[in-house]
Amino acid sequence: MSRLQVVSGKGGTGKTTVAAALALALATEGKRTLLVEVEGRQGIAQLFETEALPYEERKIAVASGGGEVYALAIDAERALLDYLQMFYKLGSAGRALKKLGAIDFATTIAPGLRDVLLTGKACEAVRRRDKKGAYVYDYVVMDAPPTGRITKFLNVNDEVAGLAKFGPIHNQAQAVMRVLKSPETAVHFVTLLEEMPVQETADGVAELRAAELPVGKVLVNMVRPQLLDEEALRAAAGERRTAVAQALSAAGLGGARRGGHAERLVDPLLEQAAEHAQRVELEREQREALAGIGLDTYELPMLGEGLDLAGLYRLAAALRTHLGADRAQGAA
Amino acid sequence: MSSQERRARETGLDTVPVLDTVPVLDVDPLLDDPATRIIVCCGSGGVGKTTTAAALGVRAAERGRRAVVLTIDPARRLAQSMGIDSLDNVPRRVKGIDEGAGGELHAMMLDMKRTFDEVVEANAAPDRARAILENPFYQSLSAGFAGTQEYMAMEKLGQLRARDEWDLIVVDTPPSRSALDFLDAPKRLGSFLDGKFIRVLMAPAKVGGRAGMKFLNVGMSMMTGTLSKLMGGQLLRDVQTFVAAMDTMFGGFRTRADATYRLLQAPGTAFLVVAAPERDALREAAYFVERLAAEEMPLAGLVLNRVHGSGAPQLSAERALAAAENLGQRGIVDQGDGNAGPRGSSTAASPETPRTTARGGAEDTRTEDTQSEGTQPEDTHAEGDGEVADDVAQLTAGLLRLHAERMQVLAREQRTRDRFTALHPEVAVTEVAALPGDVHDLAGLRDIGERLSHR
DSSP states (O other): OOSEEEEEEOTTSOHHHHHHHHHHHHTTTTOEEEEEEOSSOOHHHHHTTOOOOOSSOEEEEEOTTSOEEEEEEOOHHHHHHHHHHHHHOOSHHHHHHHHHTHHHIIIIISTTHHHHHHHHHHHHHHHOBOTTSOBSOSEEEEEOOOHHHHHHHHHHHHHHHHHSOSSHHHHHHHHHHHHHTSTTEEEEEEEOSSHHHHHHHHHHHHHHHHTTOOEEEEEEEEEOOOOSOHHHHHHHHSSOHHHHHHHHHHTTSOOOSTTSHHHHHHHHHHHHHHHHHHHHHHHHHHHHHHHHHTOOEEEEEOOTTOOOHHHHHHHHHHHHHHHHHHHHHHHO | OOHHHHHHHHHHTTSOOOOTTSOBOOHHHHHHOTTOOEEEEEOSTTSSHHHHHHHHHHHHHHTTOEEEEEESSOOHHHHHHHTOOSOOSSOEEOTTOOOTTSOEEEEEEOOHHHHHHHHHHHHSOHHHHHHHHHOHHHHHHHTTOTTHHHHHHHHHHHHHHHHTOOSEEEEEOOOOSSTTHHHHHHHHHHHHHTSHHHHHHHHHHHTTGGGGGGGSOHHHHHHHHHHHHHHOHHHHHHHHHHHHHHGGGHHHHHHHHHHHHHHHHSTTEEEEEEEOSSHHHHHHHHHHHHHHHHTTOOEEEEEEEEEOOOSOTTSOHHHHHHHHHHHHHHHHHOOSOTTOOOTTOOOTTOTTOOSOOOOHHHHHHHHHHHHHHHTOHHHHHHHHTOOOOHHHHHHHHHHHHHHHHHHHHHHHHHHHHHHHHHHOTTSOEEEEEOOSSOOOSHHHHHHHHHHHHTO
């Protein structure tokens, strides 16, 4: 299991939620994980129903079995100043840079520098050890930029290493790249069983592979249960109206005669079944397309009541089941 | 809110919203008004912005406008269906549009790097432009770090507007995580390219490199020294050369960013905030509504995509599950008493949501339903105890579980919507019913257009 878990995905697929659930899932049995946010949206704070996260690693949740989840919202400007301080002991020069707008420039405009700082900070957390030499965090989970930007984001250190051909930035970029391209890292894609997210996932996986970055798993989010089997769906589409009306009536939903309460339910229910059938068919196609990518796939259930903290723990439990199954398979 | 109003809202979900407290957004007058020159579709990622923009373009054109749609990152098949899958950064006329009303549709997909190159070429002498385009620093700047796409989308909008060939421009906005980025990025980029720091960077290059350093004060030389140490001398030189070459254009960037900003505030511009009935998307939408107000940018309304409806809202999720349970038991043990389904105990259908939070309206309906049946006892009893074949029982139970799931979705969507409406009751809303699949042809876009305008 790689120690840096990067979670990407198309907008609207629940990337942040899945990243948080993964951090919870990996924290079980006394492990400690760090959940890292890089886009400054405070999505993690909203998810865990806490106030906005400062630029500081802070415990936000306890997982079953005594594990802990820490969270960090990385701020590029603060990360740069830290970094300058750490490597160059730049007290006043750092402040002068800030005054001139150089820090702003570096973190917003200088190509990729922002991304270098963000990935750099995450890699630092992965490598950090305590006094006894043990890793401070067992896993670091990153809520990463969306699928369309992920390869550029992770590969930016290569780009910067090319731009800055020597010097400390070059060295730093190289060091970060060594972590990102090693088996220590796994990049997962969150998708839905819909055409565009699946297509973007396929494109994203191809891009990552081309950049020789380690591809992890496909995490299919919001999977709805298939409530009617194929046969029933065909039957529903056929001439079973009267029988269905009678069954509804028998279940206590009113009269089956024409215009009765039960009879009036038949059309809307059959219409919903037809939509369901169409959706099931589309989902089947998308599952096939995902299978074509050739990665392991985890399916996560749709939370009918929307997402709250309890839902997050349920998603974490679902992920844990998948992880456990993988581990058992690995052992066998 | 009374339960009656709630119910009215439920029943109206898949047609026209009937709630009279929320103003309804009618897109047709907006599209038809010759004073509407720009429509900006914004919202968080994954809510159907691009599809909405394309559908509005098709509808406007077929209603007689000369329209152009600027899309940022369309799905491949949608782009193909509009004939804009080739990236050449110019609008193409879309075939297959009904031009009977005198309109036409052009469409294009933004090429960010190309747009940036064009800005450079248009604003610098040829040799200087070449120096810029070949600079490694420029190449990675233009190929896309956060902000360039937003800036270039607005730049392209400005260009299209300046050409004045179209009487309506529909713009999609970049798939930013935060819908607000696209308002901020142009200003940010403009002010940086124009700013103090760039001038400092440029100073040594301007006065002849290292030799000129002694004219700068000590702090400054310490700073460039620091930068050189940090970035490596060669990167700093690349940046300096780039900045020197861009010198003539700096004022231009600022001016252009300001002009685009004013264009967005102009009376002919209308913003449509696009969202799906999900918590995050609507939260972003609420931020955007507030931000537009703060920036004095004209908001036309909210497009709420992927709204679910049901033809049988009178049957609550809870009651449907109870009935399904009842039928399921019949199927297995052929239980005689059909009316004794254990209420609320059927958790099998949806393990994630064992209990439905039955809302006021649904509860009321149930009571009413039971009462009305109470007046016709023969209805319930004569047919209620009838024999039901196993397969029909299973099928019907499945239909009921499906309905329960749908009602839960409806309830959830309504709650998220209510939250938005409570914050912004003044915002006009148009709802677009959820489609089972993606849209990738003109017929699909036309269909969305109909749904947008409730025709």
